[in-house]
Amino acid sequence: MEATPARARVYVACVALCALACLLPLLATATPTSWWAVALLAALYAAGEQIAARRRFVGTFYPVLLAGAFLLSPPAAALVAVPGALIAPVGGRPRLLRRVWRASQLVVAVWAAARVHGALGGRDTVVASDFPYALAPAGAAVLTFCLVLTALDGGILKLSERVPGRRAWRGLFLRSLAPIAVHGLAGLMMAVLWRSPYGSVAALLVLLPMCVSWWVFAQYHRERAAHQATIRALVQAVDIKDGYTRGHSERVGQASMMIARELGLADERVEVLRFAGILHDVGKLGVPTRLLRKNGPLTPEERQVIELHPEYGHEMVRGISFLGEARAAVLHHHERLDGTGYPYGLMGGQIPESARVVAVADAFDAMTSTRSYSRARPVSVALRELEKCAGSQFDPRMVTALARAVDRYGWHPAVTADEACTAPARPPAAGVPGAHR
Amino acid sequence: MSAAPCTTGTPPLLLTVVHTSAALLAAGSLLGTLWHGLDERGIALAFGVLVTVGELTRWTGAEGREAAPLGAAAALSYALLGEDGGHPTHHGVLQVGAVVLAASLLGSVPHIARGRPVLDHLARRVLTVGFAAVCFQPLYNQGTFQGWGPGYALLLLAVLVLTALCDALLAAALAHSRTRWPFGPLLRDELRATLGIGSAVCATGAVMALAVAVVGLWALPLFSLPLLLTQMSLRRYAAVRTTYRQTIASLARATEIAGYTPAGHARRVAALSREVGRDLGLSEAELTVLEYAALMHDIGQLSLVDPVPAGATAELPVEEQRRIALLGGAVVRQTGVPPQVAMVVERLADPCPEQPVAARIVRAVNAYEEKARDAGPGGPLKALEELRLGTAGDYAPEVVGSLARVLSRDCLTWPVAG
Numbered sequence: 001m002e003a004t005p006a007r008a009r010v011y012v013a014c015v016a017l018c019a020l021a022c023l024l025p026l027l028a029t030a031t032p033t034s035w036w037a038v039a040l041l042a043a044l045y046a047a048g049e050q051i052a053a054r055r056r057f058v059g060t061f062y063p064v065l066l067a068g069a070f071l072l073s074p075p076a077a078a079l080v081a082v083p084g085a086l087i088a089p090v091g092g093r094p095r096l097l098r099r100v101w102r103a104s105q106l107v108v109a110v111w112a113a114a115r116v117h118g119a120l121g122g123r124d125t126v127v128a129s130d131f132p133y134a135l136a137p138a139g140a141a142v143l144t145f146c147l148v149l150t151a152l153d154g155g156i157l158k159l160s161e162r163v164p165g166r167r168a169w170r171g172l173f174l175r176s177l178a179p180i181a182v183h184g185l186a187g188l189m190m191a192v193l194w195r196s197p198y199g200s201v202a203a204l205l206v207l208l209p210m211c212v213s214w215w216v217f218a219q220y221h222r223e224r225a226a227h228q229a230t231i232r233a234l235v236q237a238v239d240i241k242d243g244y245t246r247g248h249s250e251r252v253g254q255a256s257m258m259i260a261r262e263l264g265l266a267d268e269r270v271e272v273l274r275f276a277g278i279l280h281d282v283g284k285l286g287v288p289t290r291l292l293r294k295n296g297p298l299t300p301e302e303r304q305v306i307e308l309h310p311e312y313g314h315e316m317v318r319g320i321s322f323l324g325e326a327r328a329a330v331l332h333h334h335e336r337l338d339g340t341g342y343p344y345g346l347m348g349g350q351i352p353e354s355a356r357v358v359a360v361a362d363a364f365d366a367m368t369s370t371r372s373y374s375r376a377r378p379v380s381v382a383l384r385e386l387e388k389c390a391g392s393q394f395d396p397r398m399v400t401a402l403a404r405a406v407d408r409y410g411w412h413p414a415v416t417a418d419e420a421c422t423a424p425a426r427p428p429a430a431g432v433p434g435a436h437r
Numbered sequence: 438m439s440a441a442p443c444t445t446g447t448p449p450l451l452l453t454v455v456h457t458s459a460a461l462l463a464a465g466s467l468l469g470t471l472w473h474g475l476d477e478r479g480i481a482l483a484f485g486v487l488v489t490v491g492e493l494t495r496w497t498g499a500e501g502r503e504a505a506p507l508g509a510a511a512a513l514s515y516a517l518l519g520e521d522g523g524h525p526t527h528h529g530v531l532q533v534g535a536v537v538l539a540a541s542l543l544g545s546v547p548h549i550a551r552g553r554p555v556l557d558h559l560a561r562r563v564l565t566v567g568f569a570a571v572c573f574q575p576l577y578n579q580g581t582f583q584g585w586g587p588g589y590a591l592l593l594l595a596v597l598v599l600t601a602l603c604d605a606l607l608a609a610a611l612a613h614s615r616t617r618w619p620f621g622p623l624l625r626d627e628l629r630a631t632l633g634i635g636s637a638v639c640a641t642g643a644v645m646a647l648a649v650a651v652v653g654l655w656a657l658p659l660f661s662l663p664l665l666l667t668q669m670s671l672r673r674y675a676a677v678r679t680t681y682r683q684t685i686a687s688l689a690r691a692t693e694i695a696g697y698t699p700a701g702h703a704r705r706v707a708a709l710s711r712e713v714g715r716d717l718g719l720s721e722a723e724l725t726v727l728e729y730a731a732l733m734h735d736i737g738q739l740s741l742v743d744p745v746p747a748g749a750t751a752e753l754p755v756e757e758q759r760r761i762a763l764l765g766g767a768v769v770r771q772t773g774v775p776p777q778v779a780m781v782v783e784r785l786a787d788p789c790p791e792q793p794v795a796a797r798i799v800r801a802v803n804a805y806e807e808k809a810r811d812a813g814p815g816g817p818l819k820a821l822e823e824l825r826l827g828t829a830g831d832y833a834p835e836v837v838g839s840l841a842r843v844l845s846r847d848c849l850t851w852p853v854a855g
Contacts, residue, residue, distance in 0.1 A: 131655035182666065185659055189648060196651040199587035205594070205644045212637035213667040220674040227681040230688065230774065286694035312694045319690075320683045322676075 004094060008160040012101045015152060019078070019104035022111040026075045038076050040200065041068045046084035048207070052214070053089045062145075062180060063210055065106065066187030067203065069114035069141055070126055071194055077114040081106035101156065109148040117141035126191050134188065142184035146177050186210050235278055248365060251413040253277035255361035255402065258409070262401035263357075269325070273357055276326030280333045280358050283313025307342050310334055329354035333362060336393045356395040360386060360402055363394070368411070379411050449614040455607065459560035462567050466534025475536075476527045480518070483654050485540040487511035487661060492544020494668060495558075505558075506638045506671070507664050508544065511657075512537045512562060513600065513642030514649070516570040517593050519577050522653030529578060533570040538563055557611050565604040572596045590647060597639040601631045617846065622718040629720065637667060682728075685774065689732035697738040702806060707731035709843070710802045716839045717794065727795040729774050730781035734799050737765025737782070752807075758786035789833045797833040801840060804832065817844065 041064055048061035061084070068080040085103035092098065117123065122137030124130075154169030186206055194203040235249045256277030260270040284292060287309050291302055298306070314331035317323055332346065332355035339347035367382035377385075383403050390396040475481050491508025516533045518526055528536075541562055545555045573596055576582065582589055605627040612627075613620045641664050648656035689703040710731040714724050738761060753761075766783030770776070781795045789797050801824060808820035821844065824837045 129652045131652045134652075182663055186663060189644065189656070189660065192651060193644070193647060196647070197586050198590040198647050198651075201587045202590040202644065202647045205590070205640045205647075208640035209637040209644070209663055209667065212634060213663055213670065215633070216667055216670045216674055220670050220677060223674060223677045223681060226774065227677055227684060230681065230684050283694070285691045286696070288695075315694055316687045316690050319687050320680065322680045322683075 004097060005160055008156060009097070011155060011159050012097060012104070015108060016100055016104040019107035019111075022078045022107055023075055023082075026079060034072055034076055037072065037194075037200075038068075038079055041071075041080045042083050044204070044207075045080055046087055048211075049084045049088035051211075061207075062183035063186040063190060063207065065110050066113065066142065066145065066184050067190035067194065069110050069117055069145070070122060070138060070188060070191035072114065074111045074114040074118065078107040078111040081110050105149065105152045108152065109145050112148045113141040113145035116144045126188075127195050129192050129196065134192070138184060138188045142181055143177075145184075146173065146180045149180075150176060183210075231275075231278070235282070247413070248369065249278050249281060251365045251369070252280060252358065252361045254413060255364055255411075256357050258405040259357050259361060259398055259401045262405040263397070272324045272326050273329070273354055275323055276329035276333075276354050276358050277361050279313070279317060279323070279326065280330055280362060281309065281313065282316055282330065283309035283311065285316070286312035307334070311343050325352060325354040328352040329358045331355070333358040335359070337395060338392045341393075351395075356398050360394050360398040363389075364402060365413075369413075379406060451610055451614040455564070455611060456556065456560050459563045462534055463538050463563050466531045466538060466567075469531035470535035473531070476529075476532060477521070480521055480526060480649075480654065481528065481532065481536050483657055484511055484515040484518075485536050487657055488515075488537055488540035489544040490661075491668075492541050493547065494665075495544070495548070506634055506641070506668050507661055508541065509562070509638045510641040510645060510664055511661070512541070512566045513569055513597065513639070514645035516566050517573050517596060517642065517646040518649060519573075519582065519589075519646070520650035522649070522651070527578065528574070530567065530570040530574050533574065534563065534567050537566045557615075561604065561607050561611065564607060565600055568603050569596055569600040572599065590643070593643040593646060594639075597643055601635050601639050602628075605631050605635070618715050619718060622715065622720070625718075626721045634667075634671065637664075685729055685732055689736065692735045692738055698735050699810065702810075703732050703735060706734065706799065706803050706806050709806065709840075710798050712843045713798050713802060713836065713839050714795070716843050717798070717835070719794070723795065726775060726777045726781065727798060729778045730769075730795055731799045731802070733769050733774075733778065734765065734782055734785060734803060736768045737761040737763070755786060762786040789831060792833075794836075797836045801832040801836045805840060 045061050045064040048064060052061065065077075065081055068077040071077070072080070082103050085106050086099050088102075090098040090102070117137050117140070120137035120140055122134065122141065125134035125137060150169060150172040153172055157168050157172075158164070190203040190206045193206065194200050196202065253274045254277070257270055257274040260273040265273070287306055291298075291306055294302065310331050310333060314327060317327050317330055320327075329352065331343070332351055335341035335344065335346045335351045335355060336359075337348055337351070337356075339345050364382055364386060367377050367385060368379055370376040383399075383406065386394060386399045386402070390399040488508050488511045491505045491511055495505035495508060515536065518528075520526060538559075541559055545559065548555050573593075582592065585592065605624065609620060609624040609627045612618065612623050641660065645656060645660050648660060686704065686707075689707075692698045693700050693702065707728050711724055711728050714727045719727060762783055762785040765785070766779045769779040769782050777795075781793060781799065784792050784796045785800050785803075787796070789800070792800070805817075805820050805824055808823055809816040821837070821841055824832050824840070
């Protein structure tokens, strides 16, 4: 963002001029009685933005702005946004430009919302607390606020980052409408209580539940990110120990997901199958590294030890309840349809569906990626090989589904950023004969 | 995870007192309301429906905190309801108790059917709502608060703060008499929870009462929306916390499966460390860090080429212990758990005056577990004695003392993981 395009600068300047024009009537016609309300709301908004930025909350203090729009004249309501937007910290440079942009954008949006609300006679319904009729002007005002905000945002995205305009704008609008509607409800309640005999104290109480809601939401996102990082770390530990090409687990997860989608499974099951693919070899953490990386053929005893890894893996993941049927997939992904697989030698329909999916995905990735003991084969050759083994080793249904999915979307295994930049020097490793063929 | 106290005789006095008073209040309100009949049926019905919905969407959180914010807020606002759209209401304390009790019972039916405990929750709800109603309704019905304006809002807030304190006290007392954990830290955790979700519940209760006074019953559906969203994200937060905990516990099993440590070692150390931490008065957040650190304290051994015999790290030379601890810290840092956990794991082998409390606890408990494991019937006592003697350098005296207390409370058996 160092070099902001000149067009974007001009755009920001235009919007700032509009904002100044919105604020101008204040000089002429400000009623002295509303000054303290403006000051109180502005202070509240500024404090809220500061706290939100420091605690990394998602969302901003729109309820205060919208309450202002429902209570005050358009220029006064617009003024409420100015101090908070100018003071609050911004991410990235150029700082001044970004601050000016945020302030002018909010001023214009709040002014438009207050204007629409006033034109529909909203201020009288708020004073008379005339429900449900107060909802209509408030709804219109919230819609206007959201429209103006996202339209201005779409403009700056188009000019500075060359995002295609209409699609970007529609996405922005749909994503922000629901949260802003909830904020609008809170703002309406604030406005109604402000005008009631109980005064501004009661109005301030409305903000407390909103704050807690944001806090919980932020906590949820933090915890979820941490959880996913933990699972990734687990998987990477296996990949490093095993000495396969990195990312095998992630790719098997992706192939499992493609098969599941093609089979028309419900979204939750697709997600669970992705996890099944990612975690299928987690039991290799329990197999001595020496064995996994052994150069040359394995003795029968050594092979027996390695063939314990599905059971080790199941032992590890069986306590993680959200994995559901993925746990069965971890245990049974080396079973074969003809009953010659391991650990239990299950046959045909005895093998859980999830395991049959992961078995195909695992073999497919093993064939199409370069291993120290074999070169990568083209996708079409791998699919033909799978079809040859369908019925004896693999479930034909899964093989057909994979072939169809690859045919339709191609096979572009996503290489995540950290894997791409720290490409490891692969240690010489003899793979696990029999594990993938 | 909680230790099962071995003396399960008669229920403690405190528990009986709380349950009896709740039952008396409930019976009194029901009888009184049956005798007088319901005032303002529409309002009673609306609030009753809201409380029922709140209870239906309740879930039993992992930490037993307020899990039905909507139900609690609706019940409290009914207790503090003075006017409806500008017209004064006439329901008294007894009607508040009866409506809230009936609605809560109705909302609890699915929970009872699934065999979840609801008795404590109901007792708490009835007593706190009763408290709020007793503070507010008689004075209101005498007309004391007429024309107070903004003071009226502040009054509601004051009553709710008192109610929240009373609720925290009640919750801590119930938890104390159920688990025998020390009362002080339990109360502190409850008060901390009150600051978070509790304050939202109180504020929503007050705002709902005020909003209904201004705009009538329309305020109820409008206002429950934000709270319902909070409830949903709280629920998802609890779910993700649970899965996270399970994932960490599974990660900890990697060392057992790889044959570095005996089966169940990490889980036992974690459970016992949590007990000791609770006995020493750590907060809930500190207990979580302690538990994660205890679960992963051996994970550094995954980086070793040869397993330590029987995973007994406490017998190794200090230098070696420190090396394993640093390796473990490095592994833990990669797993994305809070950085405090990695710090605790890294400093497990430091001299104990320099260690954080959590590291002292994990170190002492780990040593106790390793010493007592295969030592037969007299093992636990002997192991504790060895720790006491080693106290000067390696193990913090207050931690060993607390460990002895916890173990004697649990009759020197392994804590049962809950």
